[in-house]
Amino acid sequence: MTTILTVNNITKVYTMREGSVNALNEVSFAITKGDFVSITGPSGSGKTTLLLALSGLIRPTAGSIIFEEKHLEKASDKELAEFRKNNVGFVMQNFSLIPYMTAIQNVMIPLGLSGKTMIEQRELSEAVLGLVGLEDRKNHFPRELSAGQQQRVAIARALINNPTLIFADEPTGNLDPLLSTEILEFLKKINKERNITIMMVTHSPQAAEYGNTRIHLRNGTMDTLHSKETKTLTE
Ligand SMILES: Nc1ncnc2c1ncn2[C@@H]1O[C@H](COP(=O)(O)OP(=O)(O)O)[C@@H](O)[C@H]1O
Ligand SMILES: [Mg+2]
Incomplete structure (x- = not known):
């Protein structure tokens, strides 16, 4: 079992004119490659701050x-951008698709700086849209897609650079229970089949169940790191 991410005593203080907020307080944990981590906690407990820090934003x-042995807190801005480009995919609550771009154009965005030709970019994007079951919707604009389909386009975009890590901030926060299950099952599938490590912030206890590791935050402090073995068929 390889450790992919180690966090040692991270603290984040946001300083503003009116005072300062301790968003994270000496949080420490280690994540194994291939883990599906759910991060829970009340609103304002530091979940988004944690994802932003882990992604170097x-x-x-x-x-x-x-x-992977590289200290992100010592990396330059350029190295952090490189780290994200090569290793990280993001999935957000509001899908963050560009409204005037089609599904395939949205998926292609991260390939802009890849040095690939337009034809290569299109082929790769079509393949990834196929993976999320939307090959026949590639020329649709976001408004012409259902919420679940929009989130699948966002997942395709997150997958396009073949990331080692996916950071998802409330990916099912705007979806009804049926579509939430669809997206969670899909995240689980890419987690299992492609061994992509997933760190998912969620409010929903059902969504949190998908994690084999759970981090619970309270006021910027981690109060549990709970790992369970993946459920086996034989009991
Ligand atoms: N850019 C910022 N500037 C100042 N305070 C912030 C900023 N971002 C978040 N905070 C504060 O830090 C705390 C944690 O916020 P956040 O990480 O967004 O929590 P969560 O995602 O769990 O709701 C909150 O008190 C929030 O108001
Ligand atoms: Mg948040």
Whole structure:
């Protein structure tokens, strides 16, 4: 079992004119490659801040984040951008699709700087749209797709760079229970079949059940790290 991500005592203080907020307080944990991690906790407990710090979009005030032996807190902005481009896919609650771009154009966005030709970019994007079952919707605009389909386009975009990690911030927050299950099952599938490590923030106890590892935050402090073995068929 390989450790992919190690977090040692990270603290994040947001400083503003009116004062400061301790969003994370000495949080520590280690994630094994291929884990499906659910991150739960009340609103304002630091879940989004944790994902942003892990992806290098914000820097922790103190502590270290080690991805495959590389210290992200010591990396330059350029190295962090490179780390994200090569290793990270994002899935957000509001799908964050560009409204005036078609499904395939949205999926192609991260390939912009890849050095691939337009034909290669199209072929790759079509293949990934096929993977999420939307090959026949590639020329549709987001408004012409259901919420579940829009989230699948967002997942295809997150997968396009073949990431090692997917960070999902309330990916089912805007979906009804049926579509939520569809998206969660799909995340589980790519987690299992492609061994992509998933870190998913969620409010929903049913969604959190998908994690084999659970992190619960309360006021910026981690109060549980719970790991369960993947359920086996024979009891
Ligand atoms: N950019 C920011 N500037 C100042 N305070 C922030 C900022 N982002 C988040 N916070 C504060 O940090 C705390 C944790 O926020 P957040 O990580 O968004 O929590 P969650 O995702 O669990 O709802 C909250 O008190 C929030 O108001
Ligand atoms: Mg949040």
